[in-house]
Amino acid sequence: MKTNLTPEQLAKYFDQTLLKAYVTEDDFKAFCEESDRYGFAMVAINSAPVKFCKNVLKNSSVHVGAAIGFPLGQTTVEDKVYETEQAIKDGADEIDYVVNLVKLKSGDLDYVEDEMRRIVDACNKNGKISKVIFENCYLTDEEKKTLCKIALKVKPTFIKTSTGFGTPAAGVPVGATVEDVRLMKSMVGDAVKVKAAGGVRTLADALAMIEAGAERIGTSAGVKIVEELKQQNC
Numbered sequence: 001m002k003t004n005l006t007p008e009q010l011a012k013y014f015d016q017t018l019l020k021a022y023v024t025e026d027d028f029k030a031f032c033e034e035s036d037r038y039g040f041a042m043v044a045i046n047s048a049p050v051k052f053c054k055n056v057l058k059n060s061s062v063h064v065g066a067a068i069g070f071p072l073g074q075t076t077v078e079d080k081v082y083e084t085e086q087a088i089k090d091g092a093d094e095i096d097y098v099v100n101l102v103k104l105k106s107g108d109l110d111y112v113e114d115e116m117r118r119i120v121d122a123c124n125k126n127g128k129i130s131k132v133i134f135e136n137c138y139l140t141d142e143e144k145k146t147l148c149k150i151a152l153k154v155k156p157t158f159i160k161t162s163t164g165f166g167t168p169a170a171g172v173p174v175g176a177t178v179e180d181v182r183l184m185k186s187m188v189g190d191a192v193k194v195k196a197a198g199g200v201r202t203l204a205d206a207l208a209m210i211e212a213g214a215e216r217i218g219t220s221a222g223v224k225i226v227e228e229l230k231q232q233n234c
Contacts, residue, residue, distance in 0.1 A: 008039055011038050013217050014226075015040070015042040015065060015195070015219070016040045016043055016222040017045075019044065019046060019164075029052075035062050035222075036062050039061070043062060046067050047092070054092070066084075066087035069100075071166075073097075073100050080119055092128065094129040097130075099116070099132060101138055112147070116151065120132075130156040133160045133161075136176075137168035137174055137175075141183065159192055160197055160216075162174065162198035162199075173199065175196075175200065176198050176200060185214075194214050195218060196209040196214040196217050197219070201219065202228065203229055
């Protein structure tokens with residue numbers, strides 16, 4: 001798939017991820033330095049290493065993003081708000097939080113809206129970017145639409161397809177799909193941005209998500225994808 005994007009422009013779509021539990025601070029340092037060299041939009045990490053990574057990237061335009069309630073979303077609103085506020089104090093520029101799907105599937109939409117509003121408000125009052133992770137592999141299309149409608153009321157910066165850590169039934173994609181990005185984009189239009197995350201590993205994958213309406217892409221393969229574009233442009 002061809003594109004008019006330069007490698008530098010493509011890199012700005014990527015939230016480069018390192019969400020593993022078993023890496024070292026040396027690994028985080030190398031990861032942040034590499035992300036800075038490539039000029040990615042953000043490094044996506046868990047909340048504990050935010051302060052460390054922010055220090056590494058203190059002179060960089062690359063944002064530090066904290067994953068909140070990750071990856072299950074099964075902590076209380078109070079826990080998520082506290083984690084959000086602490087991550088922001090530690091230097092997070094962006095917050096990606098996971099929706100409580102038990103409440104969604106139980107029909108407690110007031111809870112889902114209140115959770116979203118409180119986390120988005122915490123981000124807005126600090127001038128930070130907010131992203132709401134749906135985890136689409138567990139959802140029906142109607143449930144995805146319901147979350148989109150709530151997002152249209154609350155206005156987070158982004159809605160996001162997946163954590164990439166889901167464990168759905170056999171045959172159900174774990175991460176982002178073009179169909180889901182199109183569905184989400186059709187629901188929110190330009191009022192809320194869409195982030196595709198999980199399973200985006202090739203240039204063709206990334207370009208398909210962008211064409212479908214994604215304005216950010218979460219991936220651990222950002223370096224590989226940018227290098228693929230460089231080779232294509234040779």
